Amino acid sequence: MAYEPFKADVLSPGGQVFSGEVQQISTRTVSGELGVLRKHQPLLGRLEAGELRLYLPNDGEVKRLVQTGGYIQVAGDGGVLLLVDEAYPVEDYDRAQAEADQQKAAERLDAAEEGTEQHRLALAGKKRADALVKLGDKLEKR
């Protein structure tokens, strides 16, 4: 099943991750899994750590990436822009690293005093780390 292609860009602070036509994007926002097709309603959303799938047109090849968080914007003209903190191919996913990060985030959270901004930031960091470890479970099941 092929959908009509549209333009998508994925940018990270380290440079351009992807730019080109896709027929579908599947990602994860704070409200859950999100699929974007052509002529999606204009949107501005916060991305969560998870899998980012770019369905390329024609042969139906799927580019699978890991996103660690970021933002998605669907502009009025239908162009889709994803700003990700970090994105890398799923093959590069490192379970041990994710668990080490989770451990570090937990320590940070323990050290922070409740009710402070520091605590809030540490909590967000912990959630991000948890989501990345959970993603590992999902990838392994496949």
Next chain:
Amino acid sequence: MAQSDVKARIGSVQNIRKITRAMEMVSAARLRKAEDRASSLRPYADALRRMTRQAAAAAGAGELQSQPVLRTHDQENTVGLVLVTADRGLAGAFNSQILRAGLNRASELEAEGKTVTFYSSGRRGVSSLTFRNKELAGQYTGFTDAPSARNASDIADDLVGAFVDDKIDRVEVFYNSYISPLVQEVRQETLLPLAAASVVGGDDDVADESTAEESKGPKAMVEYEPDDPAELLAELVPEFVQVSLLRALLESAASEHGARMSAMRSASENAADVIKNLTLAMNRARQADITQEIMEIVAGAEALN
């Protein structure tokens, strides 16, 4: 000096020159990479600014100004100084000029009766400040020649946390800004409170584009996730702290390689000079030995006659 001594010294200087030449070439290669990384941040920052502008417009006027990272504290009693140095030395004045600028600023602030909190990225800054008995609120090492977004966000989280929790009232960053491979300049920037201009202002192309978008007939309904654009704005604005910090780290990395490259080049040149002088000295010593020997032989022969 005896001939053999001079010979040994020439050997050691030649070895040093080999090392400094190699370091120069390594730095030159890394410099190019660091330059690329520093320039690839720009499109990201511009796109982030466009999104923030959209969220700010949707959240309503005043919402942007009330963001805690933009708020100027009524009293600035504690100032955080972030010194961006390198993990390694051998880069000329690279590290020392940052430390000098930071420490000067610290004594200036202390003279005004303010408390200074130090943060340092780079092993050089950390060890130097520890040596001076300065307390470090944050130390970040191990990445200075190729900093990533993750490194910047770790530092940014600490700074934003401390700022919003009123532990520090102002944050200034000192780093070597990259002008050209041969020129680095110490730059001092105020990171927090964040200037509203750095969030929604910026270059003119971007501004034009967004006003053009706004005037484009009836506005389409925009969906927000989370539903409240103000919530989204609260997430977006602190990102600029991270972006500015990452830019400082990346520029510093490029500067580090540039500084090391030129420091190593002059070290190699210097080594060449030393070798030349030592060779001259050795030749002279050898000539003196020969002359001495001839004179002894002649004197011996004369004594026989």
